[in-house]
Amino acid sequence: MGKLKGGKLVGRRPVALSEWRFVSDDEDVAERVSALFGGRVVVSPDDEARDPFDVETTTAAVEVVIESADALRSRMALYGQAGPIHVCDGAYYVTGHPAEDKVGQACGCPRSLADRKADSKAGTGPRPDISLKFRLADAPDLGYFLFTTGSWSLVNDLAEIERGLEAAPVRAVLRLELVEYTTKKGREVSYTRPVIEIKGTA
Ligand SMILES: [Zn+2]
Incomplete structure (x- = not known):
């Protein structure tokens, strides 16, 4: 583990x-x-x-087995000093939000990803809180491993990953991918982003 x-x-x-x-x-x-x-x-x-x-x-690439669709949890969360203060799916509060009676109600997050990123950066809005539980394809006896990430770029891939997980158990590759580009103003940007690539049924 x-x-x-x-x-x-x-x-x-x-x-x-x-x-x-x-x-x-x-x-x-x-x-x-x-x-x-x-x-x-x-x-x-x-x-x-x-x-x-x-x-x-x-x-930079690890082969894994994902046993079920609930092995992937994705939500948006803003943490205060004592724990989460805003937990949502981008539109509604979800289980895990501290005020349980608000679960299911509109949370007020902006619709566009750019606005959400800006709010998160300012400390007023939640950021992605994504976790994946898996076993290593080459050593399933080692038990479960957990990958947790706040990656914004993974958010765009979630719908496709969730579709892939409908066939669970599945084999997948977890990859760290280098992204490099030059902005319009000529600034060079490089970062690594996690990629979850579903390969087929296990
Ligand atoms: Zn929200």
Whole structure:
């Protein structure tokens, strides 16, 4: 059991990675991951770390099995200091929103993605809160892994991924993809985005 990550913290600053990173609370799991995907097991110096065994692999694509459609959870969430304060699907409050009586009511988020991003950046609106539970195709005995992301670019892919998951259990590839482009003003932009590619029934 463990978690899959597309980034890490350097000091307090989050840094995107171009190859997948795994963390686990189980040293044997971390050793197996390292043997499968490269990289070595590093033990976190933080005594409080929940998943102290850390592997920065040398692979940007991991084959997985997704067992059911509910293995993918997607919602929009804004967190305050004490936990979530706005949990919705972009239009209505959903289960998980702190005021339970408001679930099902319109949440007031703007319709356009650009406006939602702006609100999120300003700290007044929620951002994507997407999680996927899966097993490794080459080592299903290692149990479940969880991938959690706030990626805006994955939001655009969700409808297609959900359609693919209707055939679950499915095989899929989780990929970190490098996106590079030059803006109209000539600024060069590069970032990595996660991609979930459904390959067919497992
Ligand atoms: Zn909302």
